[in-house]
Amino acid sequence: MACSSCSTGKDGQPRGCRNNGTCGSDGCNKLTVFDWLSNMSLPNGQKPFDCVEVRFKNSRKEFFRNADDLPLAIGDIVATQAKSGHDVGIVSLTGELVKVQMKRKKVSWDDKALPKIYRKATQRDIDVWQKCRNKEEEIKKRSREIAISLNLQMKLSDVEFQGDGSKATFYYTAEERVDFRQLIKDMARAFGIRIEMRQIGYRQEAQRLGGIGSCGRELCCSTWLTDFRSVNTASARYQQLALNPQKLAGQCGKLKCCLNYELDMYLEALKDFPAPDTKLQTEKGVAFCQKVDIFKETLWFSYRNDPSNWHALNKKQVQEIVKLNSGGKKIASLEEYAADNVKEDRLAFENVVGQDSLTRFDKPKRRRKGNKKHNRRNKKRKTSPNA
Known part of the structure; x- marks a missing residue:
């Protein structure tokens, strides 16, 4: 989201509004909320909501009461009440959506102690600011x-x-x-x-300072993420990611927030999946699970005496073997089940060149005759008694 002044220039580079955080349309700012009710009129007899959202430096936003019914719009610079003196900020949201945001952030709009908006900022206020x-x-x-x-x-x-x-x-x-x-x-x-x-x-701190993540995009916390949920290493284990702190940590040094984005899908897929510590009883010995692929619904098992040789079984086969083991029966071997999962690799291309060599048109290298004579002389010197 960006304002109309930030469109692409003639040379293909972003033009930029160069307002240094005071963009009039509030479209170039972090954590901007789109007011989809701006072009809708209120029902007859209903008064506009008397609270507005004001944005200060970076992502700090607070709610203020418009007690004097000032005609405010998104992007207006206003002077607001502070503990001592006054503060200057930019109106980031007006109307009924402010009530939704206050409810989301657990701020009561009936609170009489809610700070007020004094006035629209004068030129002197803006200069000092x-x-x-x-x-x-x-x-x-x-x-x-x-x-x-x-x-x-x-x-x-x-x-x-x-x-x-x-x-x-x-x-x-x-x-x-x-x-x-x-x-x-x-x-x-x-x-x-x-x-x-x-x-x-x-x-x-990372939210206030901003930056570029390892994915190549701007940090989620500085663009749209407003609440920080706890992230632990269990999220990485469920997604079978390598527990490498350098890859799992973000700009803040903590675990990346994006580890929680797909966690619900993995947990849903693991509900009917055999546990990773499942043991299969066979006549050749006990088999342990070495790897799980949720998307392919495949599990790899190996015998205790041969841990380097893995056998791929699908989810239904493992569930069938576990059911037999629970009844006191053992299967002959894992190879019988793994043989059904072997698929022939099909080439996705054809060798149009055939068996011809790619260097068949190159000129053959000629050997120098002088090299043979030089080698013969060296052999004679080595075999001669005077050498």
């Missing part, structure tokens, strides 16, 4: 230097200024609890503003 946004990178670099000088085991990942420039929120990640009281004093003295420290998780 942009000036503060331009200082964020420099202040983030300086604050990291202060944290390193104090030997604090923490990582400052992002800085967000309040719209009026009176307060800055520093987002950080840390393995353990950090005493940053001296850090706050040093930063308040250096920057001359109020400081708020907010600890976030590694997944929230």
Whole structure:
């Protein structure tokens, strides 16, 4: 999703609106919600919903009450209520869909303590806001230097200024609890503003910073994923993936969220599948399961005395053998069942060249006559007694 200003340019490159996060149509922003009710009129006598969703830096969104019934649309820059002073953000959603989003995020629209929208941002508000946004990178670099000088085991990942420039929120990640009281004093003295420290998780850090995943696409958490469900190694085991931390970990260092996307399908397919620890009793010995292929419905078994020789059985055959074993019967061997699954490999191409050599038109290499004479001389020297 992108605004009309981000269409392709004459040279085939993306043009870009160059609004630096203040896109008027809100189509270039992360976690944008499409308002499919925007072109539908309300029933007679129904008033528009008096709450709007406002987006701030990165993916931070909050809900505010439009108490003065301001004519707001998506993309409008507004001045909102804050704990002290005011903040500046962009309207990202209006109308009845705001009620759905509030219900989804468990925010009550009847709450009287819901913050309010003061006004549409004036040019002075926008100038102060942009000036503060331009200082964020420099202040983030300086604050990291202060944290390193104090030997604090923490990582400052992002800085967000309040719209009026009176307060800055520093987002950080840390393995353990950090005493940053001296850090706050040093930063308040250096920057001359109020400081708020907010600890976030590694997944929230990746969501705020963004990036490109191993699949070649932008991170899910920074584009559309809003809730972080727990991911454990069992998800990889059910999908028979190699437990390689380097391949299973994402940009945040935790297990990839996409491991849960297809997990339900695998669990559904494994319901009527034999367990991986199934043992088959045969006259040649006990056979153990070595590999399972859910899509082909095939299991590979090998004898205890011959673990390197695998025999492919389909799901129904294994269930039949397990049923016989439960009745106290043993099958003769796995080879009898595996022989039924052998399929002849069919060539998907024809050898139109036949048996002719591909180098038949090349000129044969001629041997040099001088080489034979040289070899004879060397042999005589070796066999001569004087050598």
